[in-house]
Amino acid sequence: MKMRLLFGSACAAMAIAVATPAAAHDSGETVKPIFQQTISNIPGKSLIAVVVDYKPGGASQSHTHAKSAFILGYVLSGAIESQVNDGPRRVYRAGESFYEQPGSRHPVSRNASKSKPAKLLAVFVVDTDDKELTTPVK
Template sequence: MRTKAIFATLLAITALSLTAPASAHAPGETVAPNFSHAISNIPGKSLVAVEVLYRPGGASQPHIHAKSAFIYAYVVSGAIESQVDDGPARVYTAGQSFYEEPGAHHRISRNASKSVPAKLLAVFIVDTGDTPLTTPQE
């Protein structure tokens, strides 16, 4: 029963953090909750997954994530151009992945194609209740 209550709370937090006014989500992208669950063997940590769908030419604003968040990103379809911190900008295609360390600045996150949509699955390992998940930056 406790797991169901935690799951319901995490889904509500995820939904709020994805729709909050101070969001890095731009018109060229759609973000939808995919999964959320407390990690039972790591007290205070949760796993939260979101799907990011980029329209052709769509992009996110530069952003950071919750300070506790370690992020694993998997390209489901299409091609995503990404730059984290001062690393090089890279294009990742379907089946490839990358990660972001806690506190990283995600400078570029966009569809590498002007004609084909792209989909990304972002999986956060985050302190339970740490919101918002995404905050715009310059």
């Protein structure tokens, strides 16, 4: 059982390492992994958290996430404009949250301010063996 936990943790760590370059680019955002752990009572699932720092006017490229990923986005500071799938664009302020169902597309994720930074916590519940958490939409 310990070997399975160790293997799961290693896979989750690899997923974070692979996902970070895909999500971090020169558009005014920085992605920092802060937590990863297999979920012991849900075999094959992991919990992964990243913090996305947006510079004033910064944005994420349109993207999708791992098909297994359920995601909670929580605004730590500032204001984030977000759109999931074809839903409405909405501005979320510090203390507000949104979610993405597995298989969702995230066409808009950006700092709503041109003058102040913003920070987002993204928490993923994902299949432990998923290798890429974020894939840019071309």
